[in-house]
Amino acid sequence: MNNEFFVNLVYIVSSILFASGLKFLGSPLTARKGNFLSALGMLLAIVATLFSGHLISFQWIILGIVIGTALGAFVAVRAAMTQMPEMIALLHGCGALASVFVDWTAYHVHGAHDLTGAITLYLSIVIGGLTFTGSVIAWGKLSERIPGKPLLFAGQRIVNLGLIISIVVLGIMFLMNPARYDLFLIILGLSLLFGIFLVIPIGGADMPVVISVLNSYSGVVACTTGFVIHNTLLIVVGALVGANGIILSIIMCKAMNRSITNVLFGAFGAVVKKKADGEKKDAKAVSLEDAFLILENAKSAVIVPGYGLAVAQAQHAVRELGELLEKNGCDVKYAIHPVAGRMPGHMNVLLAEANIPYEQLYEMDSINPLMETVDVCMIIGANDVVNPASRHDQSSPIYGMPIINADKAKTVFVLKRSMNTGFAGIENELFYYDNTRMIFGDAKQTVQGLVAEFKNAAK
Amino acid sequence: MELIYLLFILVLSIFLGFALISRVPPLLHTPLMSEANAICGIIIIGALIAAGAEATSTLTIILGTSAVALATFNVVGGYLVTERMLKMFKKKESA
Numbered sequence: 001m002n003n004e005f006f007v008n009l010v011y012i013v014s015s016i017l018f019a020s021g022l023k024f025l026g027s028p029l030t031a032r033k034g035n036f037l038s039a040l041g042m043l044l045a046i047v048a049t050l051f052s053g054h055l056i057s058f059q060w061i062i063l064g065i066v067i068g069t070a071l072g073a074f075v076a077v078r079a080a081m082t083q084m085p086e087m088i089a090l091l092h093g094c095g096a097l098a099s100v101f102v103d104w105t106a107y108h109v110h111g112a113h114d115l116t117g118a119i120t121l122y123l124s125i126v127i128g129g130l131t132f133t134g135s136v137i138a139w140g141k142l143s144e145r146i147p148g149k150p151l152l153f154a155g156q157r158i159v160n161l162g163l164i165i166s167i168v169v170l171g172i173m174f175l176m177n178p179a180r181y182d183l184f185l186i187i188l189g190l191s192l193l194f195g196i197f198l199v200i201p202i203g204g205a206d207m208p209v210v211i212s213v214l215n216s217y218s219g220v221v222a223c224t225t226g227f228v229i230h231n232t233l234l235i236v237v238g239a240l241v242g243a244n245g246i247i248l249s250i251i252m253c254k255a256m257n258r259s260i261t262n263v264l265f266g267a268f269g270a271v272v273k274k275k276a277d278g279e280k281k282d283a284k285a286v287s288l289e290d291a292f293l294i295l296e297n298a299k300s301a302v303i304v305p306g307y308g309l310a311v312a313q314a315q316h317a318v319r320e321l322g323e324l325l326e327k328n329g330c331d332v333k334y335a336i337h338p339v340a341g342r343m344p345g346h347m348n349v350l351l352a353e354a355n356i357p358y359e360q361l362y363e364m365d366s367i368n369p370l371m372e373t374v375d376v377c378m379i380i381g382a383n384d385v386v387n388p389a390s391r392h393d394q395s396s397p398i399y400g401m402p403i404i405n406a407d408k409a410k411t412v413f414v415l416k417r418s419m420n421t422g423f424a425g426i427e428n429e430l431f432y433y434d435n436t437r438m439i440f441g442d443a444k445q446t447v448q449g450l451v452a453e454f455k456n457a458a459k
Numbered sequence: 460m461e462l463i464y465l466l467f468i469l470v471l472s473i474f475l476g477f478a479l480i481s482r483v484p485p486l487l488h489t490p491l492m493s494e495a496n497a498i499c500g501i502i503i504i505g506a507l508i509a510a511g512a513e514a515t516s517t518l519t520i521i522l523g524t525s526a527v528a529l530a531t532f533n534v535v536g537g538y539l540v541t542e543r544m545l546k547m548f549k550k551k552e553s554a
Contacts, residue, residue, distance in 0.1 A: 025491055034494075042498065042501065060527070064525070065531050068527065068530065072534070076536040076539035076543065091536055098506055102522075105522045212492075215492055230461065236472045237499065240472060240475065244476060248492070251488075345485060345487060349547070352544070357549055357551035361486060
């Protein structure tokens with residue numbers, strides 16, 4: 001029984017706790033327990049490492065932990081729920097950069113002894129580097145420090161191709177002579193640059209996929225770093241996180257009916273600019289008073305939230321309206337499209353924040369069969385995910401994308417600022433349907449207006 | 460042999476990951492992601508070794524300390540933010 005053995009035993013316990021944590025996330029009833037178990041596993045792993053006997057000095061560790069804890073706690077407590085996507089992107093970036101630094105230290109101190117060591121080190125700094133800068137760009141776009149629109153420049157593909165080729169060629173040179181510190185640094189630099197070019201052309205509505213892919217990469221980096229420093233726990237955890245990112249990416253891509261390569265390299269919003277042709281119909285607007293009268297008589301209502309709801313911060317107003325509708329004898333459900341918002345599950349978190357019980361949140365597949373029986377479907381800040389063109393118009397860029405069948409409801413309200421097109425740059429024919437009524441204006445003000453109407457009527 | 464043994468662990472862990480995560484409902488996908496961020500902070504055990512045993516030059520001190528700080532940021536930020544989100548998911552009150 002030596003120290004090494006004991007530390008590895010604790011790592012096994014930690015792995016079990018991490019896996020159980022994820023298992024308990026399978027239901028909202030047990031999820032908090034899962035989070036606690038996972039945190040406990042992390043604490044055990046840290047304590048075991050601290051007392052493993054490998055460590056000589058502690059002053060830098062203490063400094064690092066103090067800084068990290070202070071910043072982490074500050075950011076986590078301050079972040080608003082609408083800021084979750086950027087928070088997650090920031091965390092991806094930090095994890096990846098930490099991995100790169102660990103790799104770098106290992107290389108600086110020990111070098112790379114054999115070919116497998118050099119290969120894992122190479123993979124680790126390439127993926128770690130591009131994940132770090134890619135996440136920083138994603139964070140910038142999500143927090144609107146960088147324009148969310150796809151940024152394209154002439155020769156972008158050529159630059160990207162050049163970067164890939166350089167990284168591969170330099171990589172081969174590095175593998176043949178792993179002692180070349182200069183090559184190590186150049187590869188790292190190019191990978192950082194590549195991460196920027198990879199994410200900058202991707203538009204805001206494709207962010208759910210980008211975040212999922214970066215999440216997967218951050219797991220892969222932890223994994224490769226595990227190979228670099230021969231640590232089994234890093235490999236286990238990296239594999240779990242990598243699998244998580246892959247699953248979420250697949251779900252997001254399916255929900256947009258697009259392939260991963262198309263999302264990552266297609267720059268959807270910029271390339272596809274299709275003008276709606278055919279006769280110009282008129283969308284019918286409706287006043288708040290009339291909308292209220294229809295809602296007052298509704299027996300069932302479905303609310304479809306989109307990114308616009310997050311932008312307008314309308315979630316609390318929506319909850320109030322939902323409660324008033326229920327008090328009025330109306331059955332209220334919320335229909336959530338998988339890619340609504342800027343990351344997987346974004347809308348669920350916002351509505352949960354507004355105290356809407358999760359039983360009222362319905363997934364696309366479970367709400368669609370019910371849509372024909374619904375009196376009023378209210379679309380708040382969503383556009384492409386309710387465009388019926390995806391079902392029948394083969395020329396539409398979103399043809400084949402699964403949507404929430406809002407148009408099947410008896411009356412459809414669309415809360416929107418103007419008649420502008422959605423992210424895909426296409427007209428939404430739903431707006432011109434006979435059963436559709438537009439309510440123009442800021443989503444929050446509109447919903448608050450409806451709430452006021454209900455309150456006045458109750459007096 | 461060491462490499463084969465590590466690959467063995469990797470492959471089984473990937474299967475475990477797929478099995479566990481495909482059971483998480485879309486409702487909890489955002490907390491799932493922040494949870495993944497938090498456990499990704501496990502890189503901290505590598506960072507501890509870097510900062511505690513290999514910080515012998517200015518460069519390694521900077522790298523090691525930054526790695527510990529960044530990984531701690533992930534762990535603390537990830538778990539706290541997950542907890543904050545999960546706390547909000549409520550069942551309907553039986554009023």
